[in-house]
Amino acid sequence: MTSLPATRLNDSAVRIVSLYPDLLGTYGDGGNALVLSRRLEWRGIAIEHITVDAGEPVPDSADLYLVGGGEDGPQVQATRELEQSQGLHRAVDNGAVVLAICAGMQILGHRFPDANGTSRPGLGLLDCETIRVDRPRAVGELLTTSAQLTTPEGIIELGQLTGFENHAGRTIPGSRSQRLSAVEVGEGNGDGTEGVITGKIVGTYLHGPALARNPLLADALLGWIVGTSAMTPLDDTDVDSLRTERIQAARDHELAPRRSWRDILRRS
Amino acid sequence: MTAAPNPASATGRAKSLRPRARLAVAAGRFVAWTSRVVQFGTGSVIGGRVSLLIDRNLLSELTASRDVVIVSATNGKTTTTKLLSSALGTSRPIVSNWLGANMTPGIVAALATANATDTAVLEVDERWVDSVLRATNANTVVLLNLSRDQLDRTQEVRKLAEQWRIALKTTPPRTVVANADDPLVTWAALAAPNVVWVGTGQEWTADAAGCPACSGRIDFTDAGWACTACDLRRPSVDVALINGAIAINGRTMSGDLALPGRVNRVNAAFALAAASAMGTDLDQAFDGLDDVREIAGRYRVAQFGDTRIRLLLAKNPAGWHEALELLEGPSTPLVIAINARIADGHDPSWLWDVAYERIGQRFVVAIGERRHDLAVRFRYGNINHIVADDLESAVEVVRQSPSYDPTLPIDVASNYTAFQDHLEHVGGVL
CATH class of the missing domain: 3.90.190.20 (Mur ligase, C-terminal domain)
Known part of the structure; x- marks a missing residue:
């Protein structure tokens, strides 16, 4: 798995691991595994999807790891088990791709706040830190400006990212990481940017089934594994209708995150 | 599982209420009537709100001389409330908010129109269990399940379980009827002195993998569930659902029910357990369950x-x-x-x-x-x-x-x- 994707053998299935869906998977995170699997299947690429529940050994030889969102307590438990296992750490060293959603992004960073607001050490795989801020949870539609992903094969356009966010905490990307995008509507990282990329680990506050509304992001992650040339066009008619509708809804502030006057003052 | 005596029999509508409460009830009913006349809706919630503006202790007053049972859950509370009302209704007069207005204003509106001693069978929103329990001192509380629902609104299910736990500790009801197969509900109900544990099998466990007591992990097996880190585990059950039949008090109730599906068998088991804990004869209560054909239009x-x-x-x-x-x-x-x-x-x-x-x-x-x-x-x-x-x-x-x-x-x-x-x-x- 240390070799670059382009040399991948045709007969080997892409191995996708859903990590601890029993602890991290509050909001339809399973959708991402389904989206990735289907987009490979529809292109005739074999896929092996592995679900690893808490307490089970984490394989270190898979191609793509999905780490979902979760509540405060399970988030701490998941961090403890992943730290003990070191399987994800080895996989990342081997060049695996990781998509970390919301709480998943927080625990992959250097530090994150637990249920009591105490800062705890994270896994340190994603170069960012999440801190507690005294403000209401960010809940609502999240829309970014056009996003890009830099890969060995060049820059890949992801289009605008659209989704729903539901999180507390502010995430500060470190110097070794890139931002995924800039926020047009919503909260994101909390500083006008959204998401963190370190190497092939992508963290985002687009929660739950983030890839359902963002097929270009899904294909970019898969392109890291099987090469972008294998990402032939698919019929995304249903997705395009949904994207158009949701992007408009976000711009109409159908569901702007709740903010108090204090927040607006603090931010400016 | 002792029989609940009926409260002292006062008669007449709201006769024992203080003048302020009587005014609150009258004003609420007038507003509700107006709302209906102008075809704004059933008017129960707005009427209840007006009543509470005039007398914020109205719910306490309206339940002072009644037997009260609270039913709450993420899923099945309306159905179980209807089933329990029907089961209890075979042996005593009841009043219920079964139209689904399940926060304090809706409950007040439902009670305001009823005889002062009718048993109140109250469907209560998960977030309102605490305040309704404190106001009514309910004798019986039925807790079915907690799972993710409208998370952007109610936040996290564990916090709800904790609210329930504190509520049951602060205002202990005589009996809690609780789901032994739901770790979140179990943890909450363990704070109560007397629990009738109902085991119906829980096929949906995805929201309960993290232990509510210690944030360890819950292991589910066919035999039950247990936390891998602390001593929270499935309690042994008093009432069980076995192949569609309800095993209760040494008997097996296996007749047909008008409502379809396994889920309604589950709801019926909770209703029967609560009716029995409140002193209703089992056969009579079971007949009552079969009278329910639809729930506010569901299955129609x-x-x-x-x-x-x-x-x-x-x-x-x-x-x-x-x-x-x-x-x-x-x-x-x-x-x-x-x-x-x-x-x-x-x-x-x-x-x-x-x-x-x-x-x-x-x-x-x-x-x-x-x-x-x-x-x-x-x-x-x-x-x-x-x-x-x-x-x-x-x-x-x-x-x-x-x-x-x-x-x-x-x-x-x-x-x-x-x-x-x-x-x-x-x-x-x-």
Whole structure:
């Protein structure tokens, strides 16, 4: 798995691991595994999807790891088990791709706040830190400006990212990481940017089934594994209708995150 | 499991109320009446609000001389409240808020019109259990389940479990009837002095993997569940559902029920356990359960133009898990409707937690304000689907489909506000 994707053998299935869906998977995170699997299947690429529940050994030889969102307590438990296992750490060293959603992004960073607001050490795989801020949870539609992903094969356009966010905490990307995008509507990282990329680990506050509304992001992650040339066009008619509708809804502030006057003052 | 004596028999409507409370009741009823006259709605919630503005202790006053039972859950509270009302109604007069207005104003409105000593069977929103319990000193509390529902609104289910736990500790009811198969409910109910544990099997465990007591991990096995880190585990049960029959007090109640599906057997087991704990004869109570045919329009088969439709409600993943039991058999086309208004929760991400693949080869028409979210979910589920603008056009599409069977009603499964819209369309709650 240390070799670059382009040399991948045709007969080997892409191995996708859903990590601890029993602890991290509050909001339809399973959708991402389904989206990735289907987009490979529809292109005739074999896929092996592995679900690893808490307490089970984490394989270190898979191609793509999905780490979902979760509540405060399970988030701490998941961090403890992943730290003990070191399987994800080895996989990342081997060049695996990781998509970390919301709480998943927080625990992959250097530090994150637990249920009591105490800062705890994270896994340190994603170069960012999440801190507690005294403000209401960010809940609502999240829309970014056009996003890009830099890969060995060049820059890949992801289009605008659209989704729903539901999180507390502010995430500060470190110097070794890139931002995924800039926020047009919503909260994101909390500083006008959204998401963190370190190497092939992508963290985002687009929660739950983030890839359902963002097929270009899904294909970019898969392109890291099987090469972008294998990402032939698919019929995304249903997705395009949904994207158009949701992007408009976000711009109409159908569901702007709740903010108090204090927040607006603090931010400016 | 001791029999609950009926409270002292006072008679007459609200006779014992203080003048202020009487004024509050009168004002609320006037506002509710006005609201109905101008066709604004049933008026129960706004009437209740006005009453509470005049006398904020009104709920305490209205329940001072009644036996009160509270029913709460994420799923099944309306059904269980209706079943329990029917079971208790065989032996005593009851009053209930079974139209679904399940916060304090709706409850006050329902009680204001009733005899002062009727037993109150109250459906209570999960977030209102604490305040309703404190106001009413309910003798019995029935807690069915807690799972993710409208997470952007109610936040995290564990926090709700903690609220319940504190409420039961602060205002202990005489009996709590609780779900032994739901770790969150169990943990909350363990704070109460006397619990009747009901074990009905819980197929939906996805929201309970983290231990509420220690944030360790819950292991589920066929035999039960236990935390791997602390001593929280499934309590031994007093009432069980075994192959569809309800085992209670050394007896097995296995007669037919008018409501379909496994989930309603579960609800019936809780209702029977509560009715028995409150002193109702088991056979009498069971007969009462069978009298319930529909719940505020759910399961109703209604005329829709030249066609018949069957209305089904499923609000969240756990609810859909049960609803799909009724949807996975037939081969005829069906309609699924999803909204995401405030009452539904603004975020339909949970659609990805529902195994819609169980629909199989059935052709599905997606409607509702979030029909495009549904369509994308179906697309990735390889489910044969199409998007339509509204119920009329969906029904038309179904009728044109080669697999349509005109002798059968068309299944229309919806989440909360979409269901309410459809129900209104076919004539509302009878």
